[in-house]
Every structure is written in structure tokens, then in C-alpha cells.
Amino acid sequence: MSVKTLTIDGTAIAIEEGATILQAAKEAGVPIPTLCHLEGVSDVGACRLCLVEVKGINKLLPACVTEVAEGMNIQTNTEKLQTYRRMTVELLFAEGNHVCSVCVANNNCELQDVAVQVGMDHSRFTYRFPDRGVDISHKQFGIDHNRCILCTRCVRVCDEVEGAHVWDVAQRGAACYIVSGLNQPWGEVDACTSCGKCVDACPTGAIFRKGDTTAEKVGDRAKLEFLVTAREQQQWTR
Amino acid sequence: MDKIKFATVWLAGCSGCHMSFLDLDEWLIDLAAAVDVVFSPVGCDLKTYPEGVDVCLVEGAIANQENLELIYDVRRKTKLLISFGDCAVTANVPAMRNMLGSSSAVLKRAYLELGDVTPQLPDEPGIVPELLDRVVPVHEVVPVDIFMPGCPPSADRIRATLEPLLKGEMPVMEGRSMIKFG
Numbered sequence: 470m471s472v473k474t475l476t477i478d479g480t481a482i483a484i485e486e487g488a489t490i491l492q493a494a495k496e497a498g499v500p501i502p503t504l505c506h507l508e509g510v511s512d513v514g515a516c517r518l519c520l521v522e523v524k525g526i527n528k529l530l531p532a533c534v535t536e537v538a539e540g541m542n543i544q545t546n547t548e549k550l551q552t553y554r555r556m557t558v559e560l561l562f563a564e565g566n567h568v569c570s571v572c573v574a575n576n577n578c579e580l581q582d583v584a585v586q587v588g589m590d591h592s593r594f595t596y597r598f599p600d601r602g603v604d605i606s607h608k609q610f611g612i613d614h615n616r617c618i619l620c621t622r623c624v625r626v627c628d629e630v631e632g633a634h635v636w637d638v639a640q641r642g643a644a645c646y647i648v649s650g651l652n653q654p655w656g657e658v659d660a661c662t663s664c665g666k667c668v669d670a671c672p673t674g675a676i677f678r679k680g681d682t683t684a685e686k687v688g689d690r691a692k693l694e695f696l697v698t699a700r701e702q703q704q705w706t707r
Numbered sequence: 708m709d710k711i712k713f714a715t716v717w718l719a720g721c722s723g724c725h726m727s728f729l730d731l732d733e734w735l736i737d738l739a740a741a742v743d744v745v746f747s748p749v750g751c752d753l754k755t756y757p758e759g760v761d762v763c764l765v766e767g768a769i770a771n772q773e774n775l776e777l778i779y780d781v782r783r784k785t786k787l788l789i790s791f792g793d794c795a796v797t798a799n800v801p802a803m804r805n806m807l808g809s810s811s812a813v814l815k816r817a818y819l820e821l822g823d824v825t826p827q828l829p830d831e832p833g834i835v836p837e838l839l840d841r842v843v844p845v846h847e848v849v850p851v852d853i854f855m856p857g858c859p860p861s862a863d864r865i866r867a868t869l870e871p872l873l874k875g876e877m878p879v880m881e882g883r884s885m886i887k888f889g
Contacts, residue, residue: 569889570793571857590854590886591796598805
């Protein structure tokens, strides 16, 4: 396997060919904020939080889906990137209906954490207050589209790990939403095995266990990574 | 040097931020020694917002005509305006009615459709302030100098915001302890 050498924030690093910039940064101990990235499933570059600057390329590249190349000189935390990241998070808050104080995921939410991380103390963008639905037709779980940031982690974990593909993205642009089955109520989708992986994969309180109320959703995101490692490397304990 | 003229106002919010302010406990005594409380639902009995206020904590979103008039008055007469809590910063729970549409849709839902006994719309011009069509955060109406999120902001967060101001310094609104929503 050939190895690529590159620099991330001035630190020289060598990593195997085919690795992403995000993996290289992790190896180098450089933290890059992410939302749609989830260990154990494929990357799609949906949230744009992991954008980095690569010398010689005049556009910003998402670290999670950009492969490393020989001699790359990468900056992960320039003023420009900080500005864009904060703007991205403000837009996510302004776009949906994210009311932390009454959310099931309060204090255990990756969107909330990332807001702190990028230093967002308010949104400069006008809130949209879109009219979105809540589906509680499933016996054990519910999905509140108001809290969804369309990271598609649920779509990927259901398809790639559980193999059920209950979820997908419907519509286009601002009308996009996570759809269950053939646009059926979640409770009526036969393919759903009620495994709950989407609940653990969801970074916010959009997909939750029924019965959990404000600040009661405690996710176990490492479980998904464990399941993948278990299957691929036969490590059945953690 | 004259004492700092300090005010707090309560717009569309549950008063939880003011309760959290009272949670400052004995530090309130130090604060009282350092400032003149010139207007506040929990610290002063004046009904008219005075001129020349140095620092004002604004709790709540802008939801009705009275909130709107008061916030313009506050901004005009205040040097440093602090959005105090999630309702002021994001419009928070009061803004969840925005999803229903205009104020008439909201009133109809609350007072007619859900009214158990003698359903009727509240209508007392000059006494009951009219609802605005949209509930908005304070900074969408007037410029805000400091944002202090939290539902409510903890007493520690309030103190960490006010203490530097007493020394003439600006607080650093960064990190989980200062800016976490909710």
C-alpha cells in the first residue's frame, strides 16, 4: 500500500493512500468539527462543517470526502474557515425549528455542542419557522422533522449497517425531508426492524425514543461503530 | 464616580431568567452595592423606563405591541443592552406559535378552538396589548450589545457576564459555560 505525506496545520503526517483528510487529521490529533460524519458508515459531505483550505486550490474542500494527495498543505482552522463554520451553524439553527430548552436531546445534542464549538451566541439570520410534521406512528420511536438537519446519518445507518433502508431523502431544496418507506407513516413501514440504530445515529433530537422527555435522550453513538468493527474484524466485545 | 445605572426588563418570557437572576443569592448584595437598580420587575417599583441607563438585561422575545414599544424605549435610553436568555436571543418557546402563522390564527386556535367555556377572542384595545404576527428575537428589532443564551442562563453565567462590566471590562462570551443554548 502506498503512503502519502502531507501537512496539516504545519504538522507533517504520513497516511495510506485513499484515506480522507478527516482521517489524516484525526491521526495527527487535529480536531475538525463535523455533524454528518459518523464512524462506521460512509461519508457524504452534507453538513459542510469540516471544510478545510488546501494550498493551491481556491475553493474550500470537505475533509470527510476529500482523499489525501502527496504534498497537500492543509489548513483546518483559519479565520476564513471559522467564519464559514459559524455561518453554517447559524443557518442550520435558522433553517429548522431548534428549541433547545424543550428538546429531548438538550445537553446531549451534537448541533448544540457544535454551536458552542464555533462560538455561536446568536443567529444573525432570520429564523424561518417552517411548518414541519412529527410522526409518532411507530410503536417505540418518533421522528420530529422540526429538529432534523438533514445530515442523513439515519439514512446511511439503516441502509449500510441494518440493511433495511427504511429512510431516504424526499423532495428538493428547502422542501427536503427524511421520508420513511414509500412516504408512509413510519409505523406502517414493514422493512423497519425497530432496531433503533437511527435513534443512536441522529445527532439531534429529531429521532427519539417515545417516552423520553426534555433532555432525556441519551444516545449511544459508539454502539454503531462497535457493531461495524464487530462485523468486519470479528471483535465482539467492547 | 457615579454608580452604574442598572435595569432589567421582562418581555415575552416565563420570568425564569429573572428567577435565575435571584439565584445569584448573596452576590446580589455585592451587586446592589455597585449599581443603582433603576428599573426591574424584581428590584424596583418604577413603571416608566428611565433615561440614562448604563446596563440593561432584557429577558424575553418580542411578541406583542407592548414588548415592541418597551424595547425601542429601552434601546433609546440604554448604553449597553444584553439579550438575557434564550427567549431574547432566539425567541425560543414563545416563537413556537410562529409555525401557526399570523396572530389571528394563533388567537383563533387558543381562544376559540381550545376554549372550553364561552370561547371568545380577547379584545380590550388600550388594555390588552395586540399580538404581533411573528415573535422575534430582540436583535431582529434593535441592536444588541451582548448575547447571553441559556434557558435560563445559570446564576454563574449571569455573574460571569455582569462582573467584568462592573470593572468597566467586556465579558468573554465563549465556551460551554457561557453560550450553550437550552
